[in-house]
Amino acid sequence: MQGRLGKVKKIFIREEFCIACRLCEIYCQVEHSKSKKILKAFKEEKDLISRVLVEEVGFNSFAIQCRHCSEALCVEACISGAMIKNKNTGIVICDENKCVGCWMCIMACPYGVIKRNISEKKVASKCDLCGDEEYPVCVKNCPNEALQLRDI
Amino acid sequence: MSNILEDNHLKAKYVIIGNSAAGLSCAEGIRSGDKKAKIMILTNEKFDNYSKPLISYFLAGKIDLKNIFFKDHDFYKKHSLTLLKDFNVKKINFRNKEILSWDDKKVIYEKLCIAAGGVPIIPQVELAFLSEKEEPGNNSNDSHIKHGRSGIKSRIISEIDIKNIDGIFTFTTMDDSLKIKKYVTANKIKESVILGGGLIGLKSAESLLSLGIRINIIEMSGRLLPSSFDKTASEIYEKAFRDKKSSVSVNKTIKRVYIKNNKVVAVETGDGKVIYTDMLVIAAGVKPNIDFIDEETEERKNLVFLRGIKTDKYMRTEVRDVFAAGDIVENKNVLKNSIENIAIWPLAVRQGMAAGQNMAGFFKEYSGGFPMNSVEIFDIPGVAIGITNPDNFDKKHLEIITDYNRDLNVYKKIVIFENKIIGVLLIGNIERAGIFSGLITNKVNVGKIKDLLLKDDFGVIQLPAEYKKHLVTGDAVAL
Structure with missing residues (x-):
């Protein structure tokens, strides 16, 4: 397989590190908005859709997106x-x-x-794995590495 | 051309009858193992390829001819496929491995995949031909039709009638869609009757409504989409139709269609009601397209189980070197453990792929399937997966859980048998419907999470640990 970074990678979901802050959802929405600007997107654009989903039950949570x-x-x-x-x-x-x-x-x-x-x-x-970006924004902006992009 | 032999016959190592989901998937399957040998695809239509389910979107003007193709225009070139259009199969001579067309063309195969799809079912409706002075249904005594006392000619409808009489249509091909479009525009049609409230009936109804045509759906059974909806689900859509000044009549049939000057003028229902109309769409279901397999032959007996072509787990038929895939096939329904025809797009693609790979010499298994379908009519999405009306299951081990929010038009129904989900019906809110498909396919025991299934936040996180683990590990991609 050949891609833009020339490496075969996989997004790992690390349930034990997810704190359900939902930053991945926020960044996903902005990345896929028209303006790609956080304030403009949330204040002026309607129906922003996150392509990564944070699921949460009690203290357990994780973010999941297309597994390709x-x-x-x-x-x-x-x-x-x-x-x-x-x-x-x-x-x-x-x-x-x-x-x-x-x-x-x-x-x-x-x-x-x-x-x-x-x-x-x-x-x-x-999820399109953020085709325009070097790394998917959900991975890049996770404060706790609950989503990790690893070589395999 | 290199494919023409001296005796003017065409020959290919692989021949596929059918140019839709199963046929083209089969071609891809063959090419994954055999890059070189000749593949010939036969279609009785005149198009490169188009998605049959999209003809209603085309009729409604939601997509144009440029976008109705589901495979790119370079698909045939890229995979070196020879497409023979307007090839109408008359018969297959399995012993000599020959396929004959109605206009005397002959194609010789080494391996054949029959992926000829389905054809519309034409119910036994009577056509009554009125003279200029006669009116529909004004003679209360039915016998005048049968005995011709009043001179009205009548006969049972045939496929040729549908072709020749103005205003009668079926709705399964691009040709049908083009004809309807032309007819409703040219005649400024304002009202249409649709015979059948299944998927095709509903989709044609929606398209016609969007063109400003009021519709009357006549459905023989007690509800719309009888095979997958229940009464509650049906009523949500029935109401939506009524809101659009249209009507749905259930438990009704059409016994007679009145024709004047070679044009539809009215239909008469089984209970004697006359509905004046300029147009009738016959959408009474489809059946496997097996007419070209000679009824008298031994092969026919071997090929056909109930009404389609029976295949094994390698998509092989009982006849040597003959495979089949798609809506023509009878194979395993894994939820009922029965052999039946399940005519849906995803299984056509899966079967075609398996057939193709096996034709090229791999042993790729097709493990059976179950029905599932998705519709969106009047902005109300609906998904039906598996067995949604479990009439033949032991009630002792059966649980049906439902939730119906009338105000929001949201209805959910989950059918559980021996702690495993076997059917799901979701109307109005289909978010994450596929999780249920996965639970059905993988026969996951949901005994401990039953009370979570209908919750709005139900998701992967609540699933049993083993299955969840299997889900969150995904495939690798190249970045």
């Missing part, structure tokens, strides 16, 4: 050809121009990490 499965059920279920797994990088991306919002992917994903975005045209919204 090798046999991705969302890709298999997609009727429009929008959900594609890049054969070189392994990254699963939803082409929002092609997506029709049928939600077959939401029905298929066993992690429940694809969201319904209905703010404009209905599209499935999911």
